[in-house]
Amino acid sequence: MAEYRLHCFRESGNAFKVAMMLDLCGADWEPVFVPFGTGLTRTPQWRAEVNPMGEAPVLEHGAERLSQSGVILDYLAGQTGRFGARDAAHGREIWRWILFDNHKFTSYYSMLRFQYGIQKTGETPVTEFLRGRVRAAWSVAEARLRECEFITGSEPTIADLSMAGYHYYDEATGIDRAAEFPAIERWAARIAALPGWRPPAVAMSQRGL
Numbered sequence: 001m002a003e004y005r006l007h008c009f010r011e012s013g014n015a016f017k018v019a020m021m022l023d024l025c026g027a028d029w030e031p032v033f034v035p036f037g038t039g040l041t042r043t044p045q046w047r048a049e050v051n052p053m054g055e056a057p058v059l060e061h062g063a064e065r066l067s068q069s070g071v072i073l074d075y076l077a078g079q080t081g082r083f084g085a086r087d088a089a090h091g092r093e094i095w096r097w098i099l100f101d102n103h104k105f106t107s108y109y110s111m112l113r114f115q116y117g118i119q120k121t122g123e124t125p126v127t128e129f130l131r132g133r134v135r136a137a138w139s140v141a142e143a144r145l146r147e148c149e150f151i152t153g154s155e156p157t158i159a160d161l162s163m164a165g166y167h168y169y170d171e172a173t174g175i176d177r178a179a180e181f182p183a184i185e186r187w188a189a190r191i192a193a194l195p196g197w198r199p200p201a202v203a204m205s206q207r208g209l
């Protein structure tokens with residue numbers, strides 16, 4: 001059995017945040033397929049056995065069973081000594097961006113992608129609202145990434161891996177990312193060029209998918 005086991009599914013950008021970290025650290029890890037579409041994560045049994053919050057990703061490492069991608073990334077930075085903070089102030093800066101990501105940058109985008117790109121709802125008041133919120137949050141990151149190679153400075157950290165989780169999927173969102181957010185596109189390409197990086201469908205590929 002691998003040292004780390006990641007409960008995930010390939011469409012999950014939140015899980016891909018952790019998969020990227022494991023790959024970039026050269027960790028010994030394996031995916032554990034979560035059949036999200038079947039509703040398994042909503043069952044009392046899955047919640048009792050895997051995650052009471054009903055969400056992927058979940059990381060197993062020895063006796064640890066962790067959820068919330070930001071917490072998992074922080075744990076892995078501690079375990080591996082990679083992509084973490086160089087001092088306390090840098091640590092606060094990393095957490096500022098991870099919280100911004102979880103609240104706005106990832107969450108509005110992932111909901112828009114799910115509704116417009118996967119469920120194919122067509123344009124609705126909800127997708128219009130979400131797209132507006134995405135543009136507002138992404139403009140903040142775009143301005144930052146015009147100044148810096150990575151979100152907290154010249155080196156990649158877990159904040160970058162958190163924010164980049166949904167950049168390597170191509171479902172429609174009604175946003176032309178390359179045209180509207182060129183600095184974000186260049187940053188996502190810099191992350192994908194780091195040694196060990198694999199795309200979501202490869203990193204989280206499992207039998208049964």
Ligand SMILES: N[C@@H](CCC(=O)N[C@@H](CS)C(=O)NCC(=O)O)C(=O)O
Nearest residue numbers: 012013014054055056057068069070
């Ligand atoms: N803040 C959480 C979000 C996790 C999350 O929303 N995961 C999705 C899959 S990408 C999920 O399991 N959603 C189930 C639900 O919302 O009921 C994290 O970063 O881990």
